[in-house]
Amino acid sequence: MDIAKTYEPQLAQEKWYQHWLDKGYFHSVPDHREPYTIVIPPPNVTGVLHMGHMLNNTIQDVLVRRARMLGKNACWVPGTDHASIATEAKVVQKLKAEGISKSELSREEFLSHAFEWKEKHGGIILEQLKRLGASCDWERTHFTMDLEYSESVISVFIDLYQKGKIYRGVRMVNWDPEALTALSDEEVNYKEVNSKLFYVRYQVLDQADQWLTIATTRPETILGDTAICVHPDDERYQHLVGKTVLVPLVNRQIPVIADAYVDKDFGTGCLKVTPAHDPNDYELGQKHNLPSIDLFNDDGTLNSNGAHYAGKDRFEVRREIEKELQNEGFLVKTEDIINKVGFSERTSAVIEPKLSLQWFVSMKELAEPALENVMNGNIQFHPDKFKNTYRHWMENVKDWCISRQLWWGHRIPAWYYSDRPADFVVAKTQQEALQLATQKAGRELSLSDLRQDEDVLDTWFSSWLWPISVFNGLTQPNNPEINYYYPTNDLVTAPEIMFFWVARMAIAGYEYLGQQPFKNVYYTGIVRDKLGRKMSKSLGNSPDPIDLINQFGADGVRVGILISSPAGNDLPFDSSQCEQGRNFTNKIWNAYRLVSSWEVKKMEQPQSSKVAINWFDNRFAQVLGEINDNFDKFRISDALMSTYKLVWDDFCSWYLEMIKPGYQQPIDSLTLEHTLDFFERILKIMHPFTPFVAEELYHALRERESGDDIVIAAWPEAKEVANEPLAQFAFNEKVITQLRNIRKQNNIATKIPLELYIKAAASRANEADSVIVKMGNLSALGYVQEKVAQSNSFIVDGIEFFVPFGEQMDLEAEKKKLEDELQYTRGFLKSVHSKLQNEKFMAGAPEAVVANERKKEADALQKIAILEEKLNGL
């Protein structure tokens, strides 16, 4: 045999992927067929494939490939995201390494560096996806900063502004002092850290011996205090409300106010209020008309309001002010405390709540249809438990801060024509802006009077249009593509971006097309390592997917990553799973080696083959039904497991063994023809999971005309299952397993033939006995009326079987086996009896349940009788 003993994936992968591309199988254009659309969650343009992408994209490819085989017009749109912060950070870093600081560059210069970087590193990830076998329509590759895409982002901004949904305002934002930009709430990670709680006393004005002690974790903000707040019901402090106290070190006078917001039990029950540097204090400040004193520069150092600390970093100030407060007698004590601190998702800097002028989208109304249509099931979540989380967020949705102090991204289309913050217009072009500004200002302006907003838009403000804009649905409304492909079918993504992305796509979909962007959202889990840690670059615990593909083959990795990852569950990944996947591809490869080695001869078909074919035909239909059902319910891992077992157990371990001719014996053509047909069907259902080996063997199996490829072959038809052959097989399987047990117990090699006698009327004999003869390697199979002495025996479905072999038999072992079985059956009978003797059960349980218990009782009684008789006979 000159076929390799193990499957070598690399050659097949290159060959078939190129073939699929050459044939244009992944390219889709609208036609009469039903569309099936998936838009890829666009990875960061300069990103590199990690295990999360592998999981996510393998699932999408499985769905797309199956849809294609089901005859749908499958379209999987790939692309990349410009990823403002992440990409800008990378470019800044790269320039820094070259000794160039961002601040030395003009916006234009920086952007040209950024585009250069994008050209060089952009799209590597898409090439990597090809290695995985992703069947994307590469002719449709999009980028969120493509010209036409940008146009739609800007037009949406303008539209929302005109509808009054976008406003500019001073708000407390999450400020990243390292990236020097505002962040959305979703870009802040809160972590528990060990901190100190400082107890600081403030003197009451004109009362030398009266002090008020507050507790704070941020003493460096004391200089920004504009009030002290206590609970109105707190008896300890009621006499001080309305009085004035002095801010330590600077002796500024601030009032003592009362508000129920204060937690009486935390610290001393007195809260220092710093409206400029804490969101809750900000609200208190608004409510009580307190001034805000901003202490910080953008980079986290103190400004001139910080008195002698001006110019020093906030953390340095915290250390120094502790000493000064101590020396001056203001520090009462410190305590260790664990509190939660916000960190920037991108730079890991400690977030500084900061008042600033930013752009916002007002979300409440926009979110309504997006909430409603998830709750009513128009958009389905898999698993649907995520609906709860989604609802909770959408019902409490906050306005969305969409401006970022960055250069890489879509620049906000607002033009200012004076220094007053309100003097601006929003327009698509500078020319339009000039016209509008002239009108608004009521005086002649020139282009040089206009200054465009420096900020860019949050990345998600472009990605929320992804399912629309990849079909140019906004720039060319109602074009044939958007009408055909939208709404898309399935979205596969991670639950962590449910709000960043999923919710906002839903919002944009209803707002701009009046329709949902997708019908199903499949949430994958997080890929973790064996120790349960999230895979990340910084931990270095993520294997390189490309290495895995080189080691186990793309098919092996695909199986490995899907084999146990139900929707919504985290996936503890270990490369041994890919080994299992590789073994699976090797298994089917060797099944092919076997089948291809047979010589065909014109001869009569063995009875056992006939039985085997009838069985497998029905077994296939049965499992296909399960697989289809699993797919329909988005139970991808289960669909894979069913496929795996059908191939390995049913096809290889049972079917092929049943029809396999003896060594170097020929096979009859009828059996071979059926076998090839089964093999082909099996390859088809394997194809979504293991596309490469399936295509390779599909072509090895038979000569194919050009254009006959499994990637576009029709998914096998479901058909009705006949139960009789399945029941017959189940019976035979039990008998054969018992025979194997006897061999094992008595150390009898498979090669040595056995005799088997069945205690039943000969009329019970049927065609299927031939399978027992073959699989059990029997020299004789006979029917008897009486038990056969000196034999091993077993019972299947109440029928006794005997395998005689005289002196070789191990009497003690046989006795032990019978006793164990007797004990089990008696215990079982007891549990059945306890039900049947319970009057309440008899009265309350439905008839069918009672009847079933009676049948169990009868079966058990019969079995006990047989076992007892056997034991006596020994």
Add this chain to the structure above:
RNA sequence: GGGAGCUUAGCUCAGUUGGUUUAGAGCAUCUGCCUUACAAGCAGAGGGUCGGGGGUUCGAAUCCCUCAGCUCCCA
């Protein structure tokens, strides 16, 4: 602090409106086999008081309460 979810074999998970033999699968483990498709394999076996406690019911892994532990989201 508020909300959601989870806890079933060594590991990862099924278990669909409570009833189909004293709970299933894959992997791992153990035993025996290099049997001419595959040792990346074959055959067989062992392993769980369904997180603890209480309740509802004729009947609970499944429904309710409670305790404990874990995870995620939000502030």
